[in-house]
Amino acid sequence: MELLRLATAGSVDDGKSTLIGRLLFDSKAIFEDQLESVERFSRQRGDDYTDLALLTDGLRAEREQGITIDVAYRYFATPARKFIIADTPGHIQYTRNMVTGNSTADLTLVLVDARKGIVEQTRRHAFLASLLRVPHLLLCVNKMDLVDYDRDVFESIREEFAAFASRLDVADLSFVPVSALQGDNVVQRSANMPWYEGASLLHHLEQVYISSDRNLIDPRLPVQWVVRPQTNGQPDYRGYAGRVAGGVFKAGDEVMVLPSGLTTRVAGIDSFGGPIDEAFPPMSVTVRLTDDVDVSRGDLICRPLNQPTVGQDLDAMVAWMTERPLHPGDFLALKHTTRWVRAVIRDVHYRLDVNTLHRDESASSLGLNDVGRVSLRVTQPLFYDSYRRNRQTGSFILAAEDTNVTVGAGMLHGPD
Amino acid sequence: MDRGRGVVGQYQLSQLQNIEAQSIHIIREVAAEFERPVLLFSGGKDSVVMLRLAQKAFWPGRIPFPVMHIDTGHNFPEVLEFRDRCVEAIGATLVVASVQDSIDTGRVVEEVGANPSRNRLQTRTLLDAINEHRFDAVFGGARRDEEKARAKERVFSFRDEFGQWDPKNQRPELWSLFNGRHRAGEHIRVFPLSDWTELDIWQYVADEHVDLPSIYYSHRRQVFRRDGMLLAVGPHVSPRDDEEVFEASVRYRTVGDMTCTGAVESGAKSPEDIVIEVAASRLTERGATRADDRVSEAAMEDRKREGYF
């Protein structure tokens, strides 16, 4: 069965957790003991109705404060698909957790409160989803019950958001009016909004076409681990284990190993279950090469006629996720594919205003939750593609050298 | 030379292949980046699947780290026997850390009362063993679908020098770029099965013919009912006067301490039978069978903060 990863986004209290709770509840994906526990908690707290947000807001602090603090992962399946849901927080303080949940998503659900319309946090999250290149964006205009299911409210939010999104890089954008609380248009089409002719939320999630979203063009295998059993049975076995990050590899292919630049061929592709004819993303495989070339962790296997960019001077959009600002001259640890290097920040070119998408070129640093264009130099060459072309070989994380905490996420620009 | 977009449809992984590939990726990252990883192995279904994934990750090489069992002394004998057989079959090194030793050396004090359990004591034994062996990465078989606090945890979960988890202050975790950096004395808990559900585990056990302890399948057993669960009569659990003992066909959905793990009535004899039962189940596995989670709403979160699995 096919897998769809989706994540929520949108401002605090716009109903993300309630919507996920409703989706799970109405598609009968809630176990009785989970429901009982949520009902009991709601009752004790004095809620008028069972708060379905409690299905994902599982931490003590979240329940006390009635907000989401960190991502909750939930799993459910319909006959059409399996789903992994990341319910993320709307509060600006926890933007890094929203980014965490959306970085692996195939689809982002952006929620808007129909009464409040689009607010700064809606724009910030939609922008971050587009920056992360989540291929599908679905805007849910929520709390339609509080605006009498009024079509004009929905249409005006839809127009305003479409205008904003046209300036973002969004491949596929759709809209659905819902009430998470009442369940309108969540699993079933709602009789309260006969003017809406589109699919229910669940139907949309089941139907959206996702299989073209991977890079099958550029063969890339970052080497994670060298398999050398050195047992009596297989004294000379040498395989290069890794997860295919792009393209298709098969036995006989001519390949090049970076950084050495040596060329050889694929002798075979192994797995525990037996040889594999073709390896493609996101498979984890072990590749044998015909020649005894020097390959170690951090190297990359590609094709001689299709190589990534090799370089130490990087240009990237960086999302900054910690209080201590990012300044030129800062040193950081950087992880790209299977390689950690040291990086120094050369320049902050501009900071983006998430509301206007205006580039503030006078900015010389990035603060918490800022996104900006940054140039860096790293201690060893990286083998990379632009993030636009390849999410695996085009991304990196930054960690503080003293605390080891992940403080930034980078999306590389390339020659194309 | 390269394939165009027209034929991409064929390059598809199923959902199970997809999460398997991710788990293998995680396990290899840990082996490559840490100095002293260890895999927690109880003989329970999740840890057995995790061990299989580790085998796959390094095949035809051996698993390059030891496995460790936190032995409460209240184990099902079938599971202990399975543990030893399994570890021997794949040639792994087994470390056993025993709660009884922690009690004997005065590190922890045995609970008293009507329902004494060693569940909570395990945390001390685990943290002591991590310190003693200087393990810097500890693989656990926990899944996010098991419990609401687990649903919140990162794949690479940072633990401070006291082994504590801080759920309000987790590191961002983007894409598949895991950050295992830590200082001496701190460690990372790693959960390769984060995205697996109970149903996925059973589907995988069926598809891959993974061997499991016999108690996972239907068998006859002397049991009695307590707190809505069926507990087995054994050396560490005895029924009170008002608890009637009867024989039933049961299987276990989870395998923990004999004192706090309940059985469910079932005739399921094979993984395929269990897939059908799990798909139709209306209770979570922990809700149905684990007394340790019934202490309070936030029992798991509280234990996890202290350093529990």
Ligand SMILES: Nc1nc2c(ncn2[C@@H]2O[C@H](COP(=O)(O)OP(=O)(O)OP(=O)(O)O)[C@@H](O)[C@H]2O)c(=O)[nH]1
């Ligand atoms: N009337 C009405 N109330 C709603 C609806 N959806 C959510 N709510 C209420 O809005 C409040 C916030 O809902 P949550 O689901 O916690 O919001 P959230 O977006 O997850 O908030 P954060 O995660 O903290 O950003 C709760 O009181 C919900 O009951 C809706 O469709 N109609």
Ligand SMILES: [Mg+2]
């Ligand atoms: Mg929420």
